[in-house]
């Protein structure tokens with residue numbers, strides 16, 4: 360069976376997903392597109408031999424669409440995810456599921472009422488080989504209990520439309536989801552440390568910053584967010600446990616040694632660094648949809664990440680430790 364996918368928002372991320380679905384992934388095909396920019400929708404549709412729909416609602420309702428992929432702007436996600444749930448169609452929604460926890464709650468309620476998990480949130484790091492190996496080792500208990508995790512999330516630069524809250528809502532959200540998954544517990548509080556700002560980018564940003572999170576059992580996670588570090592896309596994670604530490608390795612395929620020294624390269628962006636994770640993520644989703652199953656992060660994960668982000672954003676403006684407020688996990692997501 361080929362899963363016929365309807366793509367909402369074929370911009371940068373959407374286009375990258377289309378390319379991998381049509382070149383490296385088996386069992387899926389993008390047959391329909393819609394976009395707020397109708398010209399773009401038509402252009403992408405004609406390039407892939409699919410249909411351009413005038414709006415996302417008609418794309419979701421179309422008989423030729425088995426499953427929906429949402430890569431549009433965050434605030435537009437809720438209405439389309441709810442429409443896909445109402446149509447009984449599996450939906451892969453890029454992160455964030457919704458910009459607010461309340462909106463994610465509405466999605467969870469609709470999904471639960473329908474009785475079937477249909478929503479997968481695009482948190483791709485769970486599919487990265489190195490993070491998966493780290494999780495396997497930590498879960499095995501070989502290193503004892505995990506006590507602390509040190510993370511860094513560095514982007515070479517961000518565009519002018521990147522607002523101050525995006526350091527948490529758009530960037531740190533990756534560590535928030537990955538660490539919830541890696542440690543298997545929820546965060547209970549957030550604090551933001553604000554070091555000296557880089558002079559090399561926008562005044563409106565607190566860049567860098569360090570988000571300090573604490574889990575239910577007391578594990579302390581510090582996450583350096585530095586989105587104008589200039590030199591590359593640098594993702595680091597080291598878990599410190601009772602009997603040892605484990606960290607992500609350097610991601611380069613090759614090391615060059617010559618008269619100038621020893622060097623390797625650094626990724627430029629998330630597509631480069633997480634190429635393999637994106638492929639595994641989308642392949643597992645297509646495979647799951649084909650057999651009527653669910654894979655990846657759930658609406659609950661989207662909701663929990665939004666709750667931690669809310670606390671992180673508050674900690675960015677107010678000083679001190681902010682409590683993470685969230686409902687108890689419904690049995691439906693157990």
Ligand code: ISE
Nearest residue numbers: 512514517529530533586629
């Ligand atoms: C962007 O939206 C991403 O998802 C990238 O992975 C992240 O590194 C970047 O900071 C975000 O703006």
